Amino acid sequence: MSDWTDLWRQQPVTPARYGVEEIREKAARFQDIVARRNRREYLAAAFVIVVFSLFAWFTSDLWLRIGSMLTALGSLCVAWQIHRRAGVGQPPGQLGLEATIAFHRKELEHQRDLLRSVGTWYLGPLVPGMAVFQIGRIRHHPSQFWVLVVMALCLAGVWWLNQRAAAALDQQIRDYKEYE
Amino acid sequence: MPAPVTTQDEQYLAAAGEFGPAIERLARAYENEPHRRQDLVQEIHIALWRSLAAFDGRCSMRTWVYRVGHNVAASHVLRDKRYRDRHLLTLEQVEPPAVSPADTIDQRLALDRLVALIQQLKPPDRQVLTLYLEGLDAATIGEIAGLSASHVAVKVHRIKALLTRQMQSPPQPGGSHV
Numbered sequence: 001m002s003d004w005t006d007l008w009r010q011q012p013v014t015p016a017r018y019g020v021e022e023i024r025e026k027a028a029r030f031q032d033i034v035a036r037r038n039r040r041e042y043l044a045a046a047f048v049i050v051v052f053s054l055f056a057w058f059t060s061d062l063w064l065r066i067g068s069m070l071t072a073l074g075s076l077c078v079a080w081q082i083h084r085r086a087g088v089g090q091p092p093g094q095l096g097l098e099a100t101i102a103f104h105r106k107e108l109e110h111q112r113d114l115l116r117s118v119g120t121w122y123l124g125p126l127v128p129g130m131a132v133f134q135i136g137r138i139r140h141h142p143s144q145f146w147v148l149v150v151m152a153l154c155l156a157g158v159w160w161l162n163q164r165a166a167a168a169l170d171q172q173i174r175d176y177k178e179y180e
Numbered sequence: 181m182p183a184p185v186t187t188q189d190e191q192y193l194a195a196a197g198e199f200g201p202a203i204e205r206l207a208r209a210y211e212n213e214p215h216r217r218q219d220l221v222q223e224i225h226i227a228l229w230r231s232l233a234a235f236d237g238r239c240s241m242r243t244w245v246y247r248v249g250h251n252v253a254a255s256h257v258l259r260d261k262r263y264r265d266r267h268l269l270t271l272e273q274v275e276p277p278a279v280s281p282a283d284t285i286d287q288r289l290a291l292d293r294l295v296a297l298i299q300q301l302k303p304p305d306r307q308v309l310t311l312y313l314e315g316l317d318a319a320t321i322g323e324i325a326g327l328s329a330s331h332v333a334v335k336v337h338r339i340k341a342l343l344t345r346q347m348q349s350p351p352q353p354g355g356s357h358v
Contacts, residue, residue, distance in 0.1 A: 003280065003281040003282050004281060004294065004313060004343050005312070005313050005314075005315050006281070007281045007287060007290055007291055007294065008205065008291075008294065008313035008314070009205070009313070009314065009315060011205065011208075011291055013201050013204035013205060013208075014204070015196075015200030015201050015203070015204050016200065016203075016204070016218075016221050016222065016225060017196070017200065018196065018225055020185055020189040020192070020193065023192065023225060023226065023229045024183070024229075026222065026225075026226050027226045027229060027230055030223075030226055091234070092227065092230035092231045092233065092234065093231050093233065093234020093235070094231075094234075095227050095231045095247065095248045095251045095252060096228075096231040096232075096234065096235060096239075096244040096245075096247050096248045097234065097238075097247075098247065098251065098326075099247065099323070099324065099325055099326025099327075100246075100247055100250040100251055100254065100307050100324060100325050100326065101304050101307070101325050101326045101327065102326050103247075103251045103254065104251070104254040104255075104258075104303055104304075107254065107255055107258055108258070111258065172302075175302055175304065176304060179304045179325075179327060179331065180326070
């Protein structure tokens, strides 16, 4: 066995070397990237909220007004859910405190639970507003009924894809449980 | 004016100095593509520095570093769609490397075949094999991975059987590839 372990340990590598200031800067930049990604999600939600709020203000149709308000409210819900979930991260020390197999299993479980629950925290809040809004449009333009059907199929498709991805993660999680 | 150097900073510099090569090797076990591997190494170093604020000596620095490295690497591959689409294997399923370091003067070929084998493995077996190749004893492997001593012994036995299988059969043409 010493052949393989010698081969592995003696492979030529050029170890990365960071000074204290450099690693601090990189850590700060890494945190910025995460914060910027979250801010993009909030901006997108804010855009939807503003657009539909303005529409609700200016339209005279009751269905469209209610649908717009529900959509804006739904977007606010989704933004809050993203904030809540993005804010729950591992404390940095956990990477050293937690044994590797349990750590990875928990990551998989977290991902699976997010995917499985996408119907309630991501799609669900948007459905009432989108449905009422489309019904409002169909009342004036009955030929637009197909839009509602397509929208429902798209939402169902997104939900189904997420469930499939969650099931794939379930299999991986079972592999890990065999080790513990 | 730069901020004063803290215990966390000193511990990081010491750990990075001692375990820098091990971190590079660990990254190679998880990431084939050189640019992404560099990113992974950087991610591990950043995570190591941040984590050391919570280091209280309840385990050795070696255990801490390997845990951080493997935990960061596991998250790295979890985010990667290429990894999610791959069918990974266990130690029992994977084919042995087609060449042995003892049978060939081309050590680079033998190393490439070894890395290819490692990258075919599911993460738990990948972790145990990599830690074994680092020369760590069973108790340390168990502490890092969170496995019982008996479980580590079974895995090490399978690793030895896998890596010696080449000795008993002639080299296979073509060999495994990632």
